[in-house]
């Protein structure tokens with residue numbers, strides 16, 4: 001193979017290829033047109049490989065020496081050419097075969113190259129070329145080594161950190177787990193202590209409750225026995241209280257006329273009544289039958305009622321005649337207006353000293369509701385209690401007697417003012433009655449135990465509101481017991497005062 005370029009040329013320093021890898025790219029690409037093995041050799045040297053065809057030894061043994069490319073050394077070059085050719089032959093043989101094998105460069109001729117000049121480069125040229133680029137290559141290698149070291153260090157640091165973090169994590173896990181278990185154990189111990197205390201307290205409570213239960217069971221047993229005893233005791237009285245006599249009639253005298261001789265509860269049905277109703281009949285052995293309209297016994301019944309209650313009646317009727325009641329304005333009306341035979345109203349009074357007196361009124365009637373159950377009678381029939389229904393002269397005013405009379409008065413309640421007073425007598429006194437302005441007799445008044453009472457006792461209005469019969473006791477004296485009852489007037493003459501009631505209260509039969 002002949003070298004056809006005669007013009008030697010200084011190898012250009014750089015051909016625009018990048019620094020560092022530039023020369024290597026240059027050797028691989030630029031000299032491709034030259035089939036010498038120098039680039040291959042240079043590549044091998046750069047890679048630190050043993051040169052198979054031998055390095056440059058003759059011209060530049062000193063790596064620091066300036067590459068020797070004399071402009072006018074054509075003869076020397078030619079002189080050495082034989083030896084060089086021989087060496088180059090070997091080199092080329094090896095290089096070509098190797099280069100061709102590695103680079104695939106099969107060009108048989110050496111073509112001109114800017115980098116190598118017009119002469120084919122000698123081994124020394126190749127070496128010089130290599131020497132020229134070696135520093136930059138070394139720097140690159142150093143840079144790369146430095147970078148590798150950096151990367152290695154960074155990697156090692158990272159590994160150390162990873163290891164440290166793993167250790168820390170493991171340690172933390174151990175610590176956390178340990179702490180959690182300790183806390184849990186502590187909490188469980190606290191719970192156990194608390195439960196134990198609770199168990200002790202509950203056991204004490206159970207003990208107490210057992211005792212209480214036992215005591216209660218004993219008490220219940222005693223109460224059961226007591227209930228049994230009471231039940232046995234109650235049986236007879238209970239049967240008695242519901243006993244209602246079988247005879248019926250239009251009033252108690254009618255019942256007595258039918259042969260009844262026992263006082264007690266009876267059903268009566270006045271002529272105009274739509275249905276029968278229960279009354280207490282006071283029947284004596286002579287066959288006089290009193291129909292009882294009102295009872296005050298002990299103050300057990302509150303007489304502060306409204307219009308409807310006074311109309312329908314309130315309280316309880318009892319066979320033993322011991323309970324308090326108001327039979328009812330409507331029933332009084334039906335009873336007192338049913339017959340052509342007039343009735344006598346008897347008022348019986350008992351004071352707190354046990355004295356008993358009475359007052360009778362002939363032709364007694366209670367009007368219909370349309371007339372506000374007006375009270376009327378023909379005359380005072382007699383009695384030792386005096387005629388309080390006719391009013392009483394209290395000495396306050398000449399009109400006292402007139403304005404405290406009751407004959408012809410309509411019935412008034414707190415919610416139905418039918419009196420002759422500018423105010424409301426029934427409301428002030430808290431009871432219903434045949435109020436005028438207001439009364440000398442008032443059997444539905446407030447119950448004062450002991451009898452005597454004062455304005456202060458009378459409450460906010462301060463008026464005399466007791467159970468009053470002014471013809472006997474002062475208006476500041478309240479009766480202990482009262483009874484209002486009626487009987488047909490023809491019975492008042494039978495027996496000449498032999499009737500129990502008449503005899504007891506003054507023998508009106510003689511009148």
Ligand SMILES: [Ca+2]
Pocket residue numbers: 417418419420421422423424425
């Ligand atoms: Ca009035």
